[in-house]
Amino acid sequence: MKPIIEITDLYFSYDNKNLAINNLNLIIYEKEWVAILGHNGSGKSTLAKLLIGLLEPLRGTIKVNDKILSQETVYDIRRETGIVFQNPDNQFVGSTVADDIAFGMENQQISREEMKKRIDKYIKKVRMEAYLQHEPHLLSGGQKQRVAIAGALAMDTKVLVFDEATSMLDPQGREDINTLIQELKNDGDKTIISITHDIKEAMLADRVVVMKEGTVVATGKPTEILKDETLMKDCGLDVPLTVKLSQELKKYNIINDIYVNQEDLVKSLWEYSLIK
Amino acid sequence: MGIQFDKVNYLYARGTSQEKAALIDIDLNIDLNDFIAIIGHTGSGKSTLIQHMNAILQPTSGVVKILDKTIIGGRKNRDINIVRKRVGLVFQFPEYQLFEETVEKDIMFGPLNFGVTKEESAIKAREALKWVGLDQDLLQRSPLNLSGGQMRRVAIAGILAMEPDVLVLDEPIAGLDPQGQKEMMEMFYNLHVNQQKTIILVTHDMNYVAQYANRIIVLNEGRIGFDGNTWDLFANYELIKKYHLDLPDITKLIIDIENKLGIELDHKINTVENLAQALVQALGGANHVR
Structure with missing residues (x-):
């Protein structure tokens, strides 16, 4: 696996007093789906802004696709990394959905023909083709986020960052976006970084990175990380319901393991019911 | 004496081509000291319904009785301001509406607006800050330099400082992290138990509905689809399927x-x-x- 993002000894402070990012080291590999988990204030959104060069580190380096992020390279690097932000209302500039998707491409002087092709392709990808001429502000939150994703996809970047992109949506909107991220993952040509505090979203990722006080405190498979109650509680997070039920059932010797996936837990119960 | 809706209808954009019935024949009786969840899909009329509870919206037809005040649809109703003091409505993402230089001024805004003296308002601000679990040190800070969760608590404190009997909350935990959500729900529960506040909660989070609400009102396309005991709804698979609700x-x-x-x-x-x-x-x- 080839690293696409390499972060080394990263520090950042908003006020020159408190460190929002405090000696953070992280490697993200090409085509990986990494969920960055942490409570509000753990530094995960700051990290996202540093990754796309919206903030400048105090110290340390961020390498994207072998290029070190600096004032000279920031525009090149934004061609490698797209981002979808948390608040669907704060990221619209166009007067129609189509204009909005075109906006980022216009900044990169992409030809009109190519723009049209990409708008067509990605509006279909996010299943919003019926809304191309609609005004963005009249869409629901979930629809807005889908348009924002189409805009980010149209930039044809290697890396896509979702900064709590589902946290303001209703359950339907949330499910739509998670399905879409899963499809992008299955298409297999993007590296996906989803910054979240939603455990269900983290469960879908290849790898979970847990942040606390501006640094990485744990990284591993979702099935390993999410069952670690001490770690999760310590980071202001909760373990899934399946883990809690596993712990209870273990007391009665009905199962022997702690399960993160509901399917695995139910299967284990089913096996027990057969031998009993 | 709580809040009663009697055949309430509400039309949006009345008389235009966009006219739409947002509430249709709503009959509802809300008792004081209850903890109620209002659920339903985006666009089902939840926000319109709760805005009738403190007369920010007034019915196109029908009658809403809010404590001892009667709001008659289609008429000009006078002196309804007092209702807004007794039924505190916390909008979605209320932290976006903080605007004063200090936390203290922001919380005092409501009581001052209702004619409470400056000294008394300052006392109420301190008390409200305590109820939302924030440190008194924050009073002189700018609300805009606080964390998202703290800002939301300040906004809620601003409503609590008016000492409402009823607290209506529109998606109050959306966007918070799991710990923040849990703490905020516990805070509402404490206000309900210790301050005898009636809580009316609009939310998509069925886990918290199950944990805290005694009663659920389901809105569906502007009508009441279900009104009853929380677990009677969750145990009723037919209804859950009919209204496409989450469990x-x-x-x-x-x-x-x-x-x-x-x-x-x-x-x-x-x-x-x-x-x-x-x-x-x-x-x-x-x-x-x-």
């Missing part, structure tokens, strides 16, 4: 287990401990050999 995680897990194992469990089980015990029983007791 609490524990209920989903129970149904999953039932289907795979071919056993029957009580759908009203709402704690992990009780579910484990029910499973032990259904599977013929604890295993001592393994």
